[in-house]
Amino acid sequence: MKRRDFIKNDSGSDDGGGDVTEFRKWEQSQLITIGRRTMERRNFLKGCAAVGLGGLVFSNRNMDVRVEGKPNVIIIFIDDLAYGELGAFGCPDIPTPHMDSLAANGVKCTNSYITNPPCSPSRCCLMTGMYPQRFGKYGMARGMPIPKYHRTMAEFMRDAGYVTGHIGKWDIGSREQGPLDRGFCQVSRKPPMVTGKHYIYTKQDGSEGFLTDLDGEYLVEFTENNKDKPFFLYYSPFAIHEPNSESPEHYRERSTATGARRALAGNLIALDDAVGRLLTALRKHDLENNTLIFLTGDNGGSLTSDCRPDPYRGGKGAGTIYEGWVHTPAIISWPGHIPNGRTYDGIMCTMDFYATAAAVAARPLPKECDGKNLLPYLRGEKTGDAHEELYWCNDDPKDAPRRWLKAMRWKQWRLVKYDDGWRLFDLKADPREEQNLAEEHSDVVSDMRKRYDAWVATLSAVIPWAKGDGDGGGRTPNGYGWATDADEETL
Numbered sequence: 160m161k162r163r164d165f166i167k168n169d170s171g172s173d174d175g176g177g178d179v180t181e182f183r184k185w186e187q188s189q190l191i192t193i194g195r196r197t198m199e200r201r202n203f204l205k206g207c208a209a210v211g212l213g214g215l216v217f218s219n220r221n222m223d224v225r226v227e228g229k230p231n232v233i234i235i236f237i238d239d240l241a242y243g244e245l246g247a248f249g250c251p252d253i254p255t256p257h258m259d260s261l262a263a264n265g266v267k268c269t270n271s272y273i274t275n276p277p278c279s280p281s282r283c284c285l286m287t288g289m290y291p292q293r294f295g296k297y298g299m300a301r302g303m304p305i306p307k308y309h310r311t312m313a314e315f316m317r318d319a320g321y322v323t324g325h326i327g328k329w330d331i332g333s334r335e336q337g338p339l340d341r342g343f344c345q346v347s348r349k350p351p352m353v354t355g356k357h358y359i360y361t362k363q364d365g366s367e368g369f370l371t372d373l374d375g376e377y378l379v380e381f382t383e384n385n386k387d388k389p390f391f392l393y394y395s396p397f398a399i400h401e402p403n404s405e406s407p408e409h410y411r412e413r414s415t416a417t418g419a420r421r422a423l424a425g426n427l428i429a430l431d432d433a434v435g436r437l438l439t440a441l442r443k444h445d446l447e448n449n450t451l452i453f454l455t456g457d458n459g460g461s462l463t464s465d466c467r468p469d470p471y472r473g474g475k476g477a478g479t480i481y482e483g484w485v486h487t488p489a490i491i492s493w494p495g496h497i498p499n500g501r502t503y504d505g506i507m508c509t510m511d512f513y514a515t516a517a518a519v520a521a522r523p524l525p526k527e528c529d530g531k532n533l534l535p536y537l538r539g540e541k542t543g544d545a546h547e548e549l550y551w552c553n554d555d556p557k558d559a560p561r562r563w564l565k566a567m568r569w570k571q572w573r574l575v576k577y578d579d580g581w582r583l584f585d586l587k588a589d590p591r592e593e594q595n596l597a598e599e600h601s602d603v604v605s606d607m608r609k610r611y612d613a614w615v616a617t618l619s620a621v622i623p624w625a626k627g628d629g630d631g632g633g634r635t636p637n638g639y640g641w642a643t644d645a646d647e648e649t650l
Contacts, residue, residue: 229320229389230493231450232516235434236285236393238278238328238400239475240456240487241466244427248488250467252416253424257435258490261454265492266501266537272508272549273485276458277475277562279303279330279632280553281509282395285457286311286331286341288513288528290550295622298555298562302630303622304333305341309527312513313342316391319520324385326377327395330632337633339645343393345384347377348638358397358405358426363639369407371398371426375433380641382440391516394437398430399423401461420465448495451519453512455489470590479561481592482573482584485551491515497537505536506544506568544570548607550614557625567611572600574607581608 242248245255247262248269275284275291279301283291287309291297294306305311313323324345325338338346350360350373358370374396381392406425410432414424434454441447459474460466460483468474473481489507491497510530517524518532535541551566565576571587583597583604597604636642 229521230496230519231390231392231446232316232321232519233392233394233437233450233452234285234512235452235454236282236395237430237454237456238395238397239458239461239464239466240399241460241468241474242471242483242486242488243467243469244399244460245488245490247490249469252420253414253427255427255431257431257438258454260438261434261452261490261492262500264494264499265452265490266497266503268489268491268503268507270504270506270544271455271487271489272506272568273456273458273487274508274510274549274551275553276479276485276564278457281457282329282331285509285512286313286393288312288510288525288530290510290529290618292552292618292621293527293529295619296555296624297621298553298558298624299626300555300558300622300624300628301330301626301632302333302628303624305331305336309525311341312516313338313391313393315342315513315522315525316516316520317342317344319522321389321391321520322385324381324390324392325395326374326381326392328397329395329635332633334630334632334634337635337645338393339636339642340633344643345381346636346642347374347381348636348640348642350639351637356405357400357402369405369429371396371429371433374398374430375436378433378437379440382437382444382446386444386446395457396430396433399426399460399464401464403464418465419463420467423464423466448493451491451493451496451516453489453491453515455509456487459484459487471586472591477561479564480575480577482586482590484564485566491533491537497534498539501537501539503537505542506546506549507531507533507536508546508549511545548610550611552615552618555621555623557623557628565611567607569607569610572603572607574604574611583607 244250245258247259247267273281275281277299279299280291280296283296283305287305296303317323323343325343326347329338332341353359353361353367359367360370362368378394403422403426406422406429410428411421411425413428414421416424441450459468462474462476462478466474468483471483471486472478473483475484478484511533513528514524514530515533518534531545533545536545548567548569551564553562553564567574571585573584573586575582581597581604582595583600584592585596
């Protein structure tokens with residue numbers, strides 16, 4: 160049962176006349192609320208425990224896997240990171256030496272995309288390695304379950320013999336689909352926050368701390384605790400999501416940014432320091448050359464923070480129709496295994512991180528995944544785009560209209576739906592999308608529309624989902640230190 164069976168096309172005619180009740184029955188067969196009631200928790204914990212005992216033997220359900228010499232995998236998924244916000248991508252006023260060092264020791268990816276912005280759908284896309292529209296998520300839809308028939312990246316890596324760890328923001332799935340429920344063995348607890356604050360927390364001794372600084376401590380602890388085992392670490396900081404007004408002055412003063420951008424600078428510099436602590440820990444234990452690191456953002460920057468999407472325009476808020484909302488900086492580093500200081504200009508996206516991690520783990524990629532293994536492109540063994548085209552279809556009728564987006568990227572072209580019709584832009588010649596070429600290149604528009612419509616026809620139907628329809632996303636542990644079992648947590 161596909162999307163065309165239930166939704167109306169652009170002209171308003173009914174493509175299939177599907178019945179909503181029947182769709183709900185089908186949808187419920189595809190989606191689950193996974194947690195204490197449905198998961199084989201004992202087997203899950205047994206698997207995590209087996210990995211924890213040296214990382215050599217892993218037992219999960221009916222599989223026993225012997226693991227030797229597997230490289231570590233780390234994903235750094237920054238909240239609201241504009242394309243031009245890092246020094247490696249031309250930022251002149253905010254120093255990010257540690258993140259820049261990843262580019263110097265790896266590959267800078269200049270055409271990397273978020274196919275499902277913002278927050279929740281972007282994270283669901285990353286963790287499932289597929290377009291969330293394939294399971295009905297066409298907008299924010301916070302709290303909508305992710306499917307049971309498909310392993311998250313954490314479940315996949317756990318089953319491949321990795322210790323799996325998560326630090327930071329989750330925002331995926333229904334309440335009973337938190338990180339401990341969907342494949343993570345070790346999850347950092349979120350400390351009690353000072354009333355009215357988003358980044359200022361109360362330490363165990365009663366003093367106040369900055370949340371991003373605590374992230375740095377967690378990153379070091381996880382590395383220290385698992386240095387002798389293959390690990391998969393997903394670090395998704397709350398930074399640099401607004402309000403950046405809470406960033407400490409001692410970070411701000413290290414930049415030359417002014418105005419609202421100065422507060423953003425403080426938050427980004429604190430985050431860069433946390434990344435630096437992680438890299439130092441990896442070097443301390445001689446893990447740098449045995450660790451593949453991905454770094455990118457969950458969507459473009461927030462315009463109210465005076466972000467820097469250059470050379471593009473747009474971002475979170477009033478600029479979601481533009482390239483800057485979906486085009487983010489990306490860096491991939493694996494010293495000794497991919498070239499140092501190289502730039503990859505091919506079209507790629509965050510769905511590819513799952514596929515690349517699967518290749519590193521030497522396991523077949525699940526058939527549901529839409530991503531591509533990036534390693535041959537990063538090494539220069541393959542040239543061109545990892546994806547011939549990428550698509551966007553955010554049109555959940557219950558979502559905020561500012562987040563609606565229908566678009567396609569192919570070669571240098573960006574096709575995007577406006578209220579008055581489809582517009583075409585040449586991003587190489589016109590990155591700010593100021594010259595609509597739809598009439599001049601009507602043949603390109605026609606071809607891209609056919610491809611776009613064919614892709615939409617492969618999707619599941621939209622499940623309209625308003626704020627409050629769900630339960631706010633997957634449960635995460637609170638307190639201090641590390642959690643290893645959702646059943647024992649107060650979430």
